[in-house]
Amino acid sequence: MFNKKTLYLLIFTLLMYIFFKTNNAFVPIENIDIAPGAAVDIEERSDGNINYVLPISVYQFRENEGILLKIQLGEGKTIGESRQDRQMLQNKKFLLGLEQVFIVGERIAKMGINPWVEILFANPNLNDTAYMTVTNEDVTKLLGMDIEGGANPSEYISEMLKSSKEYNFFSDNYKVMDMFIRVGSEGRNLVLPYTKIVDGNPKITGMAIFKGDKMVDKISIEDTRAMNMMRENDVRGLMTIYKNEKETIDFYGTSKRKVKCEKVGDKYKFYINIDYTGDIISNTINREIRDNPKAIKEFEDEMAKQAEKECYDFIDKMKNELKTDCLELGMYAVAKTGRHTGIDWNEVVVNSEIEVKVKVKVDKQGRGLFT
Amino acid sequence: MDEKNNNLLTDNELMFFLVGLLVGPASSQFPNILIKVAMQDAWISAIIALIYPIAIVLLSSIIIKNNPCENMINLTQKHYGSIIGNIFNIIFLLEWILTASISTYDTVTILRTYLVSFLSVEKTLLVVLAITAYGAYKGLKTLGKFNELISYFMLLFVLISLISLKEGSLTNLQPVFDSGIKNIVKASRHASYYYLGFEALPLIYPAVKNKQNIKRCGLKAVMISGGIWVTNTLITIYHLGIDVSLKKFWPYTAVYDSIHFPAINNFKYIFELTWHLVILKLISNYYFLSSYSLSNILNVNFNKICLYLYPLLFFISYKVINISFINLSLNTIFPMISTFNIIFFAMTAILSVKRSKKANVKGAS
Numbered sequence: 001m002f003n004k005k006t007l008y009l010l011i012f013t014l015l016m017y018i019f020f021k022t023n024n025a026f027v028p029i030e031n032i033d034i035a036p037g038a039a040v041d042i043e044e045r046s047d048g049n050i051n052y053v054l055p056i057s058v059y060q061f062r063e064n065e066g067i068l069l070k071i072q073l074g075e076g077k078t079i080g081e082s083r084q085d086r087q088m089l090q091n092k093k094f095l096l097g098l099e100q101v102f103i104v105g106e107r108i109a110k111m112g113i114n115p116w117v118e119i120l121f122a123n124p125n126l127n128d129t130a131y132m133t134v135t136n137e138d139v140t141k142l143l144g145m146d147i148e149g150g151a152n153p154s155e156y157i158s159e160m161l162k163s164s165k166e167y168n169f170f171s172d173n174y175k176v177m178d179m180f181i182r183v184g185s186e187g188r189n190l191v192l193p194y195t196k197i198v199d200g201n202p203k204i205t206g207m208a209i210f211k212g213d214k215m216v217d218k219i220s221i222e223d224t225r226a227m228n229m230m231r232e233n234d235v236r237g238l239m240t241i242y243k244n245e246k247e248t249i250d251f252y253g254t255s256k257r258k259v260k261c262e263k264v265g266d267k268y269k270f271y272i273n274i275d276y277t278g279d280i281i282s283n284t285i286n287r288e289i290r291d292n293p294k295a296i297k298e299f300e301d302e303m304a305k306q307a308e309k310e311c312y313d314f315i316d317k318m319k320n321e322l323k324t325d326c327l328e329l330g331m332y333a334v335a336k337t338g339r340h341t342g343i344d345w346n347e348v349v350v351n352s353e354i355e356v357k358v359k360v361k362v363d364k365q366g367r368g369l370f371t
Numbered sequence: 372m373d374e375k376n377n378n379l380l381t382d383n384e385l386m387f388f389l390v391g392l393l394v395g396p397a398s399s400q401f402p403n404i405l406i407k408v409a410m411q412d413a414w415i416s417a418i419i420a421l422i423y424p425i426a427i428v429l430l431s432s433i434i435i436k437n438n439p440c441e442n443m444i445n446l447t448q449k450h451y452g453s454i455i456g457n458i459f460n461i462i463f464l465l466e467w468i469l470t471a472s473i474s475t476y477d478t479v480t481i482l483r484t485y486l487v488s489f490l491s492v493e494k495t496l497l498v499v500l501a502i503t504a505y506g507a508y509k510g511l512k513t514l515g516k517f518n519e520l521i522s523y524f525m526l527l528f529v530l531i532s533l534i535s536l537k538e539g540s541l542t543n544l545q546p547v548f549d550s551g552i553k554n555i556v557k558a559s560r561h562a563s564y565y566y567l568g569f570e571a572l573p574l575i576y577p578a579v580k581n582k583q584n585i586k587r588c589g590l591k592a593v594m595i596s597g598g599i600w601v602t603n604t605l606i607t608i609y610h611l612g613i614d615v616s617l618k619k620f621w622p623y624t625a626v627y628d629s630i631h632f633p634a635i636n637n638f639k640y641i642f643e644l645t646w647h648l649v650i651l652k653l654i655s656n657y658y659f660l661s662s663y664s665l666s667n668i669l670n671v672n673f674n675k676i677c678l679y680l681y682p683l684l685f686f687i688s689y690k691v692i693n694i695s696f697i698n699l700s701l702n703t704i705f706p707m708i709s710t711f712n713i714i715f716f717a718m719t720a721i722l723s724v725k726r727s728k729k730a731n732v733k734g735a736s
Contacts, residue, residue, distance in 0.1 A: 020494060097637065121618070124485050127637060128628040177538075177629045184615040185543075335545035339410055339613065 033058040033072075033092045037154025039139035040116050041105025043075070050111070051075050054082045055140040057154050058094075069152055071144040079119045097125040100158035102176065103143060104192070106136040109208060109215035113183075117213065121180060128177040131161040133195045134208035134215065147201060157202050161193055164204055168221065169228035169237035169255060183213050187330030187345045191231070194218050211324045211346060219322075226314035229307070230272050230356065231327045233257050238281075239307060241299075247285045251303055253278015253363070261332040268336075268352040270329045276307060277361040284371055289362075300360040307358040315354050325349035377512075379580040382588050384515030387522040388575070388656065389592035392568030393424075394525065394599050395653030396477040399621035399646075401565050401600060402607040404701070409558035410550045411543065411613050414604040416558035421597045423709060424569045428589035430716040431572040435585055437727040443573040443719075444667040450722045457668060459715060464664045466567060466708050471657035472687040473697060475499055478650050479688070481621060485643050493689065499651065500685055506655035507662060508677045511578050514659055518652055525649045528642060529599055532606050535626050539610040564705035565600065569593070570712055571660050658684070 035056040043051045053075050060068040074086025087094065102120075104113060120126055135142055145153050164170040173182075174192055182190040190210040195202050207224045209216045219227065225237060234256055241249045253276050260271040280289065280299075288295040318326055323346070330345030337343070380388065405413035438446055443463070448456040479495045487495060506514060548555075572589055579585060607622045610629070616622040627642040635641065658680065666676040 020490070124488075128625075128639075129631050175629070177625075181611060181615050184618055185612040186614055331540065331542045335542035338546055338549040 031092055033090060033094045035059075035094070035096065035099050036152060037101045037103065037143055037157070038096075038099050039103035039105065039143050040079070040108055040113075041139045042108045042111060049077070051077065052079050052082045052108075052116075053105075053139070054079065054086065055143055056086070056094075057143045057152075058090075069144070071140060073140060079116055095125075096123065097127055099127055099130050099154075101154050101161070102130055102132045103139050103157070103195075104132060104134045105139045106134060106208075106215065106218075109134050109210070112213045114213040117180070117183060120176065126176065128175065128180075130176050131158050131174055132176060132179055132192055133157060133161055133174070133204075134192045134218075135195045137195075137197055142195070142197065142202065145197065145200075145202070153202065157195065160195075160202060160204065164193060165235065167237055167252075168225055169232060169235040171228065171232040171235050173232070183210070185331075186339055187325075187332075187334035188328050189325055189330075189346070191227070191326060209322055209324055209326050216324050217322055219317075222310075223314050223317065226310040227318075227326055229255050229274060229276075230257060230311055230314070236278075239276075239303065241285070241302060241306060243285060248282070249280060249285050249299065250282040251278055251360070251362075252281050253360075259329060259332050261329070261336045263333075263336055268333055268348055270332070270349070270352065270354045272311075272327070272329075272354065272356045274307070274311075274356070274358045275361070276303075276358055277363055279364040279366065280362060281366060283365070283369060287369055290365060290369055296362050300362060303360040304358040307360070308356055311356040311358070315356070319350050323350050327354075329354070378510075378578075380511065380515045380575070380578055381580055382584050384512075384519050385575075385579050385585070386588045386592045386595070387518040388511075388515050389569060389572065389589060390522055390596045390599075391518040391649075391652050391656050392571055392660075393566065393596040394649065396474050396481060396650045397565050398599070398603055399481065399623040400477075401562075402604045402616055402622050403619075404561050404565070405558045405604060406608065406613050406616055407558075408550075408561060409555045411545070411608055412548060412550050412555050413558060413608060413613075414544075414601055415548075416555050416562060417601045417604045418597070419556065420559035420562040420566055421593060423563065423566050423713075424593045424597070425590070426713060427569045427716060428572060428586065428593060430713075430720045431569070431576075432586035432589065433720040434573050434716070434723050435576050435582065437723040439582055440577060442575070442577050442667065444664055446573070446719065446723065450719060450726070460664065460668050462708070462711060463570070463715070464661065464668065466570065466712075467657050467661040467664060468684070468687070469700060469704065470564075470567060471654055471661055472684055472692055473700065474650070474654050474657065475503075475684065475688040476692040476697070478647070478654065481650075482647065484620075485624070486640075486647075496685060496689055499654070500681060500688070502651055503655040503658045504677060504681050506651070507659035508674065511575060511659065511663075514652075514656060518656070521648050521652050524645055525599075526595075528645055529602055531630065531642075532602070532623075532626050534630050535606060535610045538629055539606075540612075541609070543609055543612040544605075560706060561701070562600075563709040564701050567705065567709060567712075570716070571656075573716075574660065574664065 035058050038054065038056045041053045043053050045051050053073065055071050055073045057069055057071050060070050062068060072086055072090055074082035076082035076085045108116065143153055147153055147156055161174055165172050170193070179190055182188045192208045192210070193204045194206045194208045196205045198205070206218050206220050207227065208218050228235060229237065234254065236252070236254050238250060238252045240251070256275045258273045262269045262271070283289060286295055286299065289299055318324065325346045329349045333345055333348060402413060405416050409416045434446070441449070444460050447459050450456065451459060475496065478499055479492060482495055482499070483490065483492065506517070569589065572585070576582065576585055603623055606626055607616050610626050611622060619625050624639065624642070627639050630638050632638055662673060662676040662680050665680070666673040
C-alpha cells in the first residue's frame with residue numbers, strides 16, 4: 001500500500017536520523033543536573049598559589065520525595081579545571097543556563113573577578129539575568145544553608161536581591177549583564193549587595209564597592225542609602241526625621257536623579273539634582289502638614305536639608321576613604337570629554353567638586369492622622 | 372494570463388525580498404565593524420553609508436525604465452558584447468556567491484555557538500544549505516512570499532529590542548561627533564559589505580507585477596533595511612556602550628540577553644530561533660540570485676544549476692572561507708565590488724538611455 005514516494009521519504013528520514021544522531025543531544029530532565037545557584041571563591045594552597053573553589057547547588061529529582069538539593073564542590077588552579085574536578089563527584093551531566101544567583105566570595109572579589117568573569121562572558125548558555133552578590137561567609141555554607149521554612153537558599157537569595165529595590169534606594173542593576181557593562185565600560189564602577197548570614201537567614205548588610213574588577217571596600221547600609229540615592233535613577237526608599245522616640249516623620253518616596261557635568265579648564269564640576277517625591281507614611285510631629293501649605297513647605301525643606309547632609313557625608317567618605325567613583329560620575333565626564341583618552345576617571349571624580357541638590361515633594365499623606 | 376500574473380511578485384513581496392538581501396547574520400556583528408573606527412558615532416556612519424543603496428536603486432530604476440523586458444545579464448551581453456559583457460556578469464555574479472557563502476559560514480558559526488553545539492560543522496552546513504537550496508529551487512514567487520512573512524517577524528523583533536532602551540544610558544552615545552568627520556566617513560566605507568544586495572533589482576524586475584512601482588518599492592526597502600541597521604547600531608551602543616560591545620563577537624544578540632519576559636525563562640533562545648529564519652531566508656535569496664545569474668550566463672536550465680550549486684557552495688563555505696578570507700573580503704574585495712557596481716551601473720544606465728533614445732528616434736522616423 002506504500003507508494004514509492006512515502007517509502008523514499010521514510011528511508012530518507014531514517015538515514016537522516018542515523019546521520020544526525022549524537023550522543024549527548026537529548027537527555028531527560030532527570031538525567032541532568034540543573035543548578036539554581038553557583039558560587040566562586042579562592043583558597044590559599046600550601047605552595048603559595050591559589051585554588052579556585054566553585055560550589056554549585058543542584059536539584060536532585062526523586063520520585064515521591066520531591067526535589068532535593070545538593071552542594072557539589074570543585075577545586076582547581078583555573079576555573080575550568082575546577083569544573084573538571086567537580087565532574088568527578090557528579091552523577092549526571094551538568095547544565096548551566098538556569099541559574100538564578102551567583103555568589104562571589106570576598107576574597108576573590110578583593111583579588112579581582114576578571115578570571116571568573118572571562119569564563120562567564122564566553123559561555124553562550126549563561127543566564128545573563130541572574131543576580132549577583134558578595135559575601136564574606138563561606139560560600140559553600142551559604143549555598144547549602146538551611147533556611148527556616150525550607151526555602152532553597154539560591155532561590156531565596158535571588159528573590160531577596162530582586163525585592164531589595166522596594167526600599168533603601170536599591171536598584172535592579174545587580175545582574176550578570178549589568179556586571180559585564182559596569183566592569184567593562186570606561187568611567188563606570190560596579191557595586192553589588194553584600195550578604196551575610198544573620199540569625200540563620202541571609203541578609204543584605206551593605207554594599208561592596210568595586211574599582212575596575214577589584215573590590216575596594218564594603219560600606220554600611222546607612223552609607224548605602226545615601227550612595228544609592230545619588231547613584232541610581234528612579235529608586236524607592238524611606239527617610240526619617242527623628243526628634244525623639246515620640247516625635248518622628250517617616251517619608252517614603254521615589255528619587256530621581258539628574259547629573260550635569262561642567263568642565264572649567266582642567267577641573268570638572270558635577271551637579272547632582274535629586275527629585276524625591278513621595279508620601280508621608282507616619283507623622284507624629286506636625287499635624288498642620290495635613291492642610292497647611294506652609295507647613296508642608298517647611299517639612300519639605302527640612303527633609304531636603306537632611307537628605308543633602310547624608311549625601312555630603314557620603315561624598316566626604318568617598319573622597320577620603322574609598323577614593324573611588326562610586327556614583328558613576330565618570331560616565332558623565334566621559335560623555336563630555338570623549339572616550340579612550342587614558343584619563344583615570346576615579347581620580348578625576350575624587351578630586352573634583354560635587355554639588356548635591358535635593359528637592360522633596362509631598363505627594364500623598366495616607367488616609368488620616370491618628371494621634 | 373491569470374496564472375502568469377499570479378507568479379509575479381507583488382509590491383510588498385519585492386520590497387521585503389530586497390530587505391531580505393540586506394538584513395541577515397551580519398546584523399549581529401555589524402555594530403562592531405563601525406565602532407572600531409567611528410566609536411560612539413557609528414550610527415552616523417550607518418546613516419551616511421545609506422547613500423550607496425539609494426544610488427544603486429536610482430541607477431537601476433533608470434535602467435529598468437529604458438529596458439522594461441530584459442534582465443541585467445542579458446542587457447550587459449547586449450550592450451557590451453558577449454565577451455566583455457560576460458566578464459562583467461561574472462564579477463557581478465561573484466557578489467552573490469561570495470555573500471551567500473560568507474553568510475553561510477557566519478550562520479554556521481553562530482548556530483554552533485548558541486543552538487547546536489553538539490553538531491559538527493559539516494552536518495550543520497549540510498542542513499543549512501539544504502534548506503536554503505530548497506527555498507531557492509522553488510523559485511522567486513515562493514521566496515517573495517516567505518520573505519514577506521518572515522520580515523514581519525523580523526520587524527517585530529527589532530521593535531522588541533527597543534525594550535532594552537530602559538536599561539541603557541544616553542551617555543553611551545555622547546559626545547556626538549567625537550571621533551571626527553574623517554573617521555565617520557571612513558567607517559561608512561567599511562559598511563559596504565553590509566549594504567550590498569540592492570544590485571539584485573535589475574536582475575529580478577522582469578518578474579515584478581507593477582513595474583511602475585519598482586523605484587518606490589526599492590526606496591522603501593532602503594528605508595526599512597537602513598532603519599534596521601541604524602536601530603541595530605544605535606541600540607547596541609546605547610545599551611552596551613562601545614567598550615563592552617567590542618568585547619562581544621555578536622553584540623546585537625547581547626541586547627536580547629537582558630530582555631526579560633514573564634513566564635519566559637530565556638528569551639534569547641526564542642530570539643535566536645526567529646533570527647535564524649531571517650538568516651536562512653537571506654542565504655536562500657542569495658542562493659537564488661547566484662543560480663539565476665549563472666543559468667542566464669551559461670544558458671542552462673535554472674533547476675539544474677540550483678542542484679549543481681549546492682556542492683559548490685558547500686565546498687566554498689567549508690574549505691575556502693575562513694577568518695582571514697573574511698577579513699580580506701571585508702577590507703578589500705567588497706569595497707572593490709561596490710565601487711565596480713557603481714561604475715558598472717552608471718555605465719549601463721547611460722548606455723541604455725542612449726540606446727532607447729536612438730530606438731525612439733528610429734521608431735518615430
